[in-house]
Amino acid sequence: MTQHATAPSSASPSPAYADGPRLLADIGGTNARFALETAPGQTGLIEVLPCADYPTLADALRAYLGSPKVLAAGVGALRHAALAIANPITGDLVRMTNHHWEFSIAALRRECGFETLEVVNDFTALARALPHLAASQKQQIGGGVARAQTPLGLVGAGTGLGVSGLIPSDDGWTALLSEGGHVTFSPANETEVAILQFAWRQYEHVSAERLLSGDGIELIYRALAHYTGRVAQELDAPEISRRALAGECALCDQAIDAFCGMLGTVAGNLAVTLGAQGGIYIGGGIVPRLGERFARSSFRSRFEQKGRFVNYLAQVPTFVITAEYPAFLGVSAILAEKLGS
Numbered sequence: 001m002t003q004h005a006t007a008p009s010s011a012s013p014s015p016a017y018a019d020g021p022r023l024l025a026d027i028g029g030t031n032a033r034f035a036l037e038t039a040p041g042q043t044g045l046i047e048v049l050p051c052a053d054y055p056t057l058a059d060a061l062r063a064y065l066g067s068p069k070v071l072a073a074g075v076g077a078l079r080h081a082a083l084a085i086a087n088p089i090t091g092d093l094v095r096m097t098n099h100h101w102e103f104s105i106a107a108l109r110r111e112c113g114f115e116t117l118e119v120v121n122d123f124t125a126l127a128r129a130l131p132h133l134a135a136s137q138k139q140q141i142g143g144g145v146a147r148a149q150t151p152l153g154l155v156g157a158g159t160g161l162g163v164s165g166l167i168p169s170d171d172g173w174t175a176l177l178s179e180g181g182h183v184t185f186s187p188a189n190e191t192e193v194a195i196l197q198f199a200w201r202q203y204e205h206v207s208a209e210r211l212l213s214g215d216g217i218e219l220i221y222r223a224l225a226h227y228t229g230r231v232a233q234e235l236d237a238p239e240i241s242r243r244a245l246a247g248e249c250a251l252c253d254q255a256i257d258a259f260c261g262m263l264g265t266v267a268g269n270l271a272v273t274l275g276a277q278g279g280i281y282i283g284g285g286i287v288p289r290l291g292e293r294f295a296r297s298s299f300r301s302r303f304e305q306k307g308r309f310v311n312y313l314a315q316v317p318t319f320v321i322t323a324e325y326p327a328f329l330g331v332s333a334i335l336a337e338k339l340g341s
């Protein structure tokens with residue numbers, strides 16, 4: 001269990017919620033992140049638990065609520081909770097795509113004694129966070145200037161590939177519930193055609209997510225080794241990027257650059273599909289860990305490389321979300337909207 005420092009996000013504290021702290025959660029295929037929000041913008045007691053350590057989501061939730069830090073805070077019974085999860089939410093039963101947890105929302109609400117339990121797709125929540133990001137919580141990659149009152153796009157590679165968009169209206173924003181990570185992968189050069197052919201040995205349908213994810217980095221690495229006649233070692237995605245960033249392995253560096261270029265194509269596709277002149281935001285666990293390597297990768301040039309739309313895309317800014325727990329901003333906004341404050 002990893003403990004993280006309280007991270008309040010507002011300079012002048014608002015009064016605490018009259019009905020007690022609210023539980024916020026962001027559940028990915030690898031990590032479950034929990035926090036308590038005591039007042040608008042006051043989110044703390046953050047913990048990140050590995051999903052694999054708990055048989056069910058309820059077990060992870062109980063472990064968080066029973067952790068020494070939360071117990072010491074003496075928060076008492078919680079009435080309202082909202083969780084973002086890496087899944088489409090289509091009814092009461094939630095089955096995770098990239099992990100074995102499944103649960104009934106109504107049963108989980110009763111089991112935990114919550115009056116309110118909102119469950120939303122994690123990228124819908126992250127999309128809702130975008131307008132709340134401070135300048136220090138994002139890094140622009142390349143040029144372009146956001147146009148006000150136009151859609152924003154969101155794409156994030158982690159265990160899977162999440163996609164969403166945020167559409168402006170007169171009274172706020174609408175976040176899209178998208179499964180855009182499962183679009184068919186489109187190669188943009190001969191090397192990527194070879195990578196696609198290699199991936200076809202394993203998958204009948206090669207979606208963007210099959211390559212733009214942790215497992216995808218490993219597949220790209222193996223495919224490039226095969227294409228260039230080199231020997232692939234048994235390396236996982238964190239080790240491939242570690243060796244690439246340390247300059248220890250040319251093949252690893254090529255794999256990471258191919259990953260960044262492919263992400264540029266997917267981000268550019270999303271920008272033209274949504275007309276996202278407000279910008280494309282890059283979330284997920286992988287890109288922020290690539291640091292400056294991402295900024296000097298082929299991402300931005302591939303984002304703009306769209307034939308007759310090169311000038312259009314050159315005007316669209318792209319941002320890496322650097323905030324540590326950005327989804328909490330979104331689930332907090334969704335819960336506040338549900339509760340009317």
Ligand SMILES: Nc1ncnc2c1ncn2[C@@H]1O[C@H](COP(=O)(O)OP(=O)(O)OP(=O)(O)O)[C@@H](O)[C@H]1O
Pocket residue numbers: 027028029030031032086098122157158159160161162213214215217236237238239241242284285286289
């Ligand atoms: N330094 C790194 N470089 C590349 N990949 C990494 C690195 N660290 C972790 N990963 C990969 O990122 C994935 C975990 O992503 P993330 O931290 O976003 O988790 P998650 O929120 O549980 O995922 P998701 O929300 O996509 O289901 C794993 O596949 C892991 O192998």
